[in-house]
Amino acid sequence: MIWLGIETSNSPLSIAIVKDGQVLVEIVENVKLTHSVTAMPTIQELFHKAKMKPMDIDAIAVSEGPGSYTGIRIGVTIAKTLAWTLKKPLVGVSSLKVLAANGELFNGIICSLFDARRQNVYAGIYQGTDLETVMEERHTSIDDLLSQLQSLNKPVLFIGSDVENFKENIKEQLGELAIFAPSSITLPRASKLIEVAETKSLPSIEEVHHFVPQYHRLAQAEANWIQDQKKR
Amino acid sequence: MSDRIILAIETSCDETAAAIIRNGHEIVSNVVSSQIESQKRFGGVVPEIASRHHVEQITIVIEETLEKANMQPSDLTAVAVTEGPGLVGALLIGINAAKAFAFAHNLPIIPVHHIAGHIYANALVQPMQFPLLALVVSGGHTELVFMKEHGSFEVIGETRDDAAGEAYDKVARVLNMPYPGGPHIDRLAHEANEGVEFPRAWLDDTYDFSFSGLKSAVINYKHNMDQRGEEIIPEQVAKGFQDSVVEVLTTKTVRAAKEFNVKQVIAAGGVSANKGLRSSLEQAFEKEKIPFTVPPLKFCTDNAAMIGAAATYMYEAGVRGDLSMNGIPGKELKSWI
Numbered sequence: 001m002i003w004l005g006i007e008t009s010n011s012p013l014s015i016a017i018v019k020d021g022q023v024l025v026e027i028v029e030n031v032k033l034t035h036s037v038t039a040m041p042t043i044q045e046l047f048h049k050a051k052m053k054p055m056d057i058d059a060i061a062v063s064e065g066p067g068s069y070t071g072i073r074i075g076v077t078i079a080k081t082l083a084w085t086l087k088k089p090l091v092g093v094s095s096l097k098v099l100a101a102n103g104e105l106f107n108g109i110i111c112s113l114f115d116a117r118r119q120n121v122y123a124g125i126y127q128g129t130d131l132e133t134v135m136e137e138r139h140t141s142i143d144d145l146l147s148q149l150q151s152l153n154k155p156v157l158f159i160g161s162d163v164e165n166f167k168e169n170i171k172e173q174l175g176e177l178a179i180f181a182p183s184s185i186t187l188p189r190a191s192k193l194i195e196v197a198e199t200k201s202l203p204s205i206e207e208v209h210h211f212v213p214q215y216h217r218l219a220q221a222e223a224n225w226i227q228d229q230k231k232r
Numbered sequence: 233m234s235d236r237i238i239l240a241i242e243t244s245c246d247e248t249a250a251a252i253i254r255n256g257h258e259i260v261s262n263v264v265s266s267q268i269e270s271q272k273r274f275g276g277v278v279p280e281i282a283s284r285h286h287v288e289q290i291t292i293v294i295e296e297t298l299e300k301a302n303m304q305p306s307d308l309t310a311v312a313v314t315e316g317p318g319l320v321g322a323l324l325i326g327i328n329a330a331k332a333f334a335f336a337h338n339l340p341i342i343p344v345h346h347i348a349g350h351i352y353a354n355a356l357v358q359p360m361q362f363p364l365l366a367l368v369v370s371g372g373h374t375e376l377v378f379m380k381e382h383g384s385f386e387v388i389g390e391t392r393d394d395a396a397g398e399a400y401d402k403v404a405r406v407l408n409m410p411y412p413g414g415p416h417i418d419r420l421a422h423e424a425n426e427g428v429e430f431p432r433a434w435l436d437d438t439y440d441f442s443f444s445g446l447k448s449a450v451i452n453y454k455h456n457m458d459q460r461g462e463e464i465i466p467e468q469v470a471k472g473f474q475d476s477v478v479e480v481l482t483t484k485t486v487r488a489a490k491e492f493n494v495k496q497v498i499a500a501g502g503v504s505a506n507k508g509l510r511s512s513l514e515q516a517f518e519k520e521k522i523p524f525t526v527p528p529l530k531f532c533t534d535n536a537a538m539i540g541a542a543a544t545y546m547y548e549a550g551v552r553g554d555l556s557m558n559g560i561p562g563k564e565l566k567s568w569i
């Protein structure tokens with residue numbers, strides 16, 4: 001079973017080809033280039049290194065969000081188009097779970113998060129090596145997230161390059177219970193994405209057309225419109 | 233020479249479109265999925281909503297295009313896609329889909345300028361005659377483009393503020409018409425015998441245009457009438473506005489066609505669907521004895537068939553993109569020869 005994994009949901013880029021559970025090639029970049037420019041050439045390069053043709057893969061895994069709207073869409077568009085035209089199943093994995101998977105050996109609670117600005121975050125809370133969901137991935141205020149974590153009263157591993165932005169706040173709320181992941185595991189890895197995807201059942205090929213990003217937020221204009229409708 | 237069969241993709245604004253074009257003029261299949269129903273809620277195109285819809289539609293639209301053509305990827309010569317101008321987030325969906333498809337099937341990729349596409353919509357109807365003058369009028373553009381030959385573009389005049397379509401849409405909003413307002417103004421204008429008198433921005437000695445003054449004049453007129461407690465007659469406002477736009481566009485296009493001594497004049501872009509403009513240009517060029525063409529309505533608004541037509545000529549000229557291609561929201565119209 002050969003997998004192609006695509007992770008572009010935030011500014012880092014990661015692509016991997018994994019064969020029967022073994023990583024053949026993987027790239028993890030954090031140089032803030034445009035995914036639209038780098039993603040496809042990187043995919044081409046990895047196929048070349050793995051001495052494979054596009055047709056050789058059996059399934060595609062993509063990080064489905066949340067994160068940067070444009071970033072997610074680039075990965076999802078590439079993944080959808082390849083899956084559809086090569087007739088391969090497409091599996092989506094939460095970008096927060098991909099990140100949390102970097103800390104799966106931690107014996108306790110794992111919280112991955114991305115900064116969503118104005119003291120808000122996209123966050124997920126998981127537990128154990130099989131990353132059991134403690135809190136569904138969602139868009140929430142940092143304060144609500146921290147009080148929820150406080151109520152669990154267990155050590156929490158924080159993962160994500162944006163954790164830095166909230167470090168003081170986290171320490172204040174959780175004190176000794178807060179543990180911060182080293183920077184070497186704060187970048188998402190497409191091999192981890194594939195690992196999580198392999199635990200899911202393969203959807204049918206027909207479902208590719210209906211695959212959509214998980215933004216976890218309405219577009220501003222749509223949110224305003226819904227508000228207006230309620231007022232009427 | 234073997235057939236040139238191009239799969240073209242266009243997602244620069246609010247239509248997700250794909251088409252297959254044989255030899256630059258024959259439409260093998262043409263699919264357009266419009267977001268108008270969704271975008272109407274917001275009274276205009278919201279970029280984030282447009283991008284979201286494109287991701288939902290893109291593979292469905294491309295598959296339908298191949299199925300209608302009864303073709304496989306192996307039948308194709310190249311993949312073409314709109315590179316810009318347009319909404320960057322929207323462009324990126326078409327571009328990344330095109331790149332992934334081209335990679336999967338080892339096809340060359342051709343980056344197409346959206347306005348070149350609008351102009352080449354005319355090649356779907358009849359061969360273009362050079363030198364040629366194109367009046368491009370759409371939601372985002374108002375330009376006079378001189379073409380010496382295929383692939384050669386010289387912008388001799390353009391709008392200094394609002395595009396003609398933009399002015400139509402804004403005036404429509406003043407008259408409480410739904411988005412997009414162009415067709416509604418066009419319809420209303422034909423229901424009045426007399427129009428309100430509005431100014432014309434001539435910008436003499438240039439081929440440039442300006443529509444924001446006209447738009448403000450309409451807004452002021454409505455405001456003054458409101459203050460006096462008088463009702464405006466929408467039909468008369470629509471006619472007055474349209475007469476001003478059409479007269480300026482026609483006069484400048486005729487003057488440029490004569491000065492540049494062109495063999496053909498074409499109109500392109502969404503506003504060239506306008507009945508008043510079409511008949512005014514037709515009459516004017518009949519008098520001047522210069523052939524004038526405008527594509528059928530469905531090729532005036534955004535579509536991928538026009539992108540495929542332009543791409544065929546680019547392909548012949550050796551133009552190729554690659555997998556690092558990006559969306560260029562403000563892309564300039566440049567010659568490819």
Ligand SMILES: Nc1ncnc2c1ncn2[C@@H]1O[C@H](COP(=O)(O)OP(=O)(O)O)[C@@H](O)[C@H]1O
Pocket residue numbers: 245369370371372373396397398400401412413414415418501502503504505506507532533534
């Ligand atoms: N009959 C018409 N009269 C005037 N304007 C029209 C008519 N039909 C469409 N339009 C205008 O054309 C524009 C859309 O054209 P299009 O080529 O899709 O624009 P763009 O690609 O620049 O967004 C809109 O502004 C719309 O109001």
Ligand SMILES: [Mg+2]
Pocket residue numbers: 346350370371501502533534
């Ligand atoms: Mg257009």
